[in-house]
Amino acid sequence: MSCVKKILAVLDGDRQQQKALNRALHLARISGAHVTFMLSIYDFSYEMTTMLAADERNSMRDSLITDRKVWVKDILEDYNTRDIDYDVNILWHNRPFEAIIETAMQGNYDIIVKATHEHEGLAALLFTPTDWHLLRKAPCKVLLVKEHEWPEHGKILAAIHTTGEHEHHRSLNRIVTEAALQFAQCLHSDVHLVNAFPGAPITIAAEIPEFDTTNYRETIQENHKVALAEHAMPFHISPQNQHVREGLPEQVIPELAEELDAELVVLGTIGRTGFSAALLGNTAEHVIESINCDLLAVKPEGFVSPIKL
Template identity: 80%
Template sequence: MGCVNKILAVLDADSQQQKALNRALHLARLSGAKLTLLLSIYDFSYEMTTMLAAEERDTMRDSLINDRKVWIDDLLEDYNTRDIDIRIEVVWHNRPFEAIIETAIKGDYDVIIKATHQREGIANLFFTPTDWHLLRKAPCLVLLVKEHDWPEHGKILAAIHTTGEQEHHQSLNQRITEAAQEFAGWLQSDVHLVNAYPGAPVTIAAEIPEFDTGSYRESLKESHRQALAEHGEKFSIPSANQHVHEGLPEQVVPELAEELDAELVVLGTIGRTGFSAALLGNTAEHVIERLNCDLLAVKPEGFQSPVKV
């Protein structure tokens, strides 16, 4: 994976707190990356104003875009932006996630930074918010920001998947760990590895009384421990920073992140489409709802965004 040279930070027009901006300025200062601040706006009433000619609608829309650019300039006056290369981009788009991804592709950005908010109710099972779309479809790293600080000498938790010998798993594990170490270098943090593995199926114990569940679980844990140790050795990550836990990733990862007081969790995400994605999401989406810290989502090598530019 390459270094982070270009950052795309998504501003929140409806929030007093600009968590993504805070994090982006911090990262840009540490990494020396160029920073673009993006605001996606849209007002349906402007498109429906039939009393106005197309040219007049365009003029009104451009005026609104310029107003928001002035708002961003005013916003930046409260921040230390010295020595940071900052661009401002305001786009008119009725689907914010597409605006973000299109901008990321056009500008060849290395990471998208966006604040994420607590979601409530069953509606989010069917109407996926912008951050879910970004996790599935963004072509680059996605950093979803919560409330946790980024202290120096903190901990970064990289969640990897050691089951099987599939080449795509090994490649994604490598990308996840490289990203974790890159951020750890900037933040002067320690990298920890975690691997969650499934327990013994209850049906086997029920159907085969002589099946030794305890022995099976120990053997499974040892297999994963060895695989994690081999992976950790490649990146010089000490055994004390390697964690193998039985259970689902969406349970194991947030619990360990809280136990370590991690400032950042790094994991892989593979895009899904269709009804199953809307209903179920994927591991990254289930994990972030339980995290109290930032999440950095890493795509597999060669991932192509389904969003067309």
């Protein structure tokens, strides 16, 4: 089974090293997928050329696009593209994440592959980076690439939320697990499942001295173990690869990923918009900042991107 058929690889216009390009080629080589290498460019000085005639403005824009096409071809010469079916797409757009999402929707791509970098300081808190937009709004899987290699017989960690009582939680758990297994088949890797559960509320322990926090913790942990085992059964994932840990998901997932030396973390992400999303983010965004391996984000069944064509 092929894990993907069409890959949209987002190039980094500010860097010579192209982690997404390298990862997309690796994925295409093992899956036989077609790759589109895309680059979204925009020169804000273009806004200052309104005094020019329309054909002069278009000529300036076309010249910049042509220069970037040459740059991409030069970059590709440093990589082994033999037997890879690919094309190059340079887009003129002042909002890169919209260009990426629109291209993904128009081309019906299976996955977006993009390098991610550390986002530090107040800018990361208030001004949502492109990859955060992709996590929330992309119509397909998003693979955010870091430095960790993809060795054969490695480990893939799928984050499962077993406490959800609604069908959409169970559906997303299934989608996450299936995506992990598909990539494991391509990469000849082993799938592990992780489920985080909350500890005893401090307020209850403080207000009710006779409250048995140890018994509470053990009961909650056992319930999560049973739920995770029930989820894992139809996928034939062994008990040794089922991990239930106490703590917040954004703490538990990176810690276990490091312990396992995982090459890929897979989790579900539900799009958020508005001020709360800009300030708080979600589990996927917190996790990507803390892990040293790639992150594959998948969307719920029936997800519709808020970006309109």
